[in-house]
Amino acid sequence: MGDMERIAYGSDPSQFAELTRPSGASRGVVVVIHGGFWRAQYDLSLGRPLAASLAEEGWTAWNLEYRRVGNGGGWPQTPDDVSAGIDKLAEVDGLNLSRVVTLGHSAGGHLAVWAAGRQRLQPWTDAKVPVTAAVSQAGVLDLAGAASLGAGAVEAFLGRPVDQVPDADPTGQVPLDVPVRCVHGRDDSTVPISQSEAYVAAATDAGADATLTPVDGDHFVVIDPRSEAWATTVRLLADL
Template structure:
């Protein structure tokens, strides 16, 4: 694929952007969200559930798998934090599957459980498509913060060695990934994770340091799986620095992947996932652009 150069989206109303407000996780969780069409388990654990929102109409509809962030750690975030964007995308005609998963502190969270949940949650779309008008040839994956890594990793799964347990035997192939303000590689995030999350969460997620468990850092990092063979969009802001996004983009481009980097003026980690805020408009446009044509 021909590499796509860095795209700076700054064409929104600048006076509005200049007065944009900083937002907290609580601010986002307070935003309105529509009731899901269905809440369903994709596994036996109470955390292995997802919310399906199906747009009005006959379909079949393209689908966005949505994965929340929260430092991969219990108590930081749940699917309520991504329910507003799942609702906003459904209003645009995209079915959304907003996935919960086990995190550090949950029984079975960390390696390999968190990654297995991302895999099984994505694959559960095949079950849902038997009952709802979902177009499995037009599936993308969208993740925020820690979920940004998850989104890229779900996209990378078919590239992983079939012997790797977390990969699964038959990964659902997505057509594009949108990673919103989160890392695409785990080892370089060690150290920065303490500043962002208040604790060394990467070593907790993977059960050790890069020297102690190098295979986990390799198998859990989308960057190590490049090229993914599909379009990727990175939204850079407070956690993913634009220079770090550009490093990813350049490495992906050298291997033939098309990666777009999106930045917006006055963005912070949460106003970019807040429908109604001007920064979200740029992110939403990038997600809509990632949907494959019929």
């Protein structure tokens, strides 16, 4: 595994990512998008263990930070940052961008799946780096069904009711034209597995390639690199 390199994609202190390259040939790029209900008190340190594991598995990891609620984020600043952070990959030397997978946990799962369809939405139609697949780890994917989660985190993120921001809701964007893989703990009491179930049902009904892989454990087992849930996720990535 190579050294971690910090690369800014904007002038705000939260507009940067950490790049970790594998020691050998790369399988592709995985964009790691951390969770924390879009709130500023959570940061990309949550993604560092996953980025290290991914590099050991042969992936180039791009652990992305972004503006969050409380430090200039929210809608649309947070998705602006995620899109710009992914596009920054086009300026990094030596990357093969034919395979760019977004991998996000919780609110990061929302952003990962959102980013996979962003080029169909204004004002992101000119995004430069397409996402070729998305992996949602206990993601908040059905915003309309998530109003009670995280003490009102969804409305705090959007700044208004969900039905006023249709472009924010992954369930409303189905079908995507790239695969979506959901991994979710059966015992998740923070973001219930019904979030992934609802998304996958809507996506598959619309003809999309979307699957749900339930795993044993809670909300955080999916981001524990020592867990079977993570090993399952690594296997799903290999097939994308």
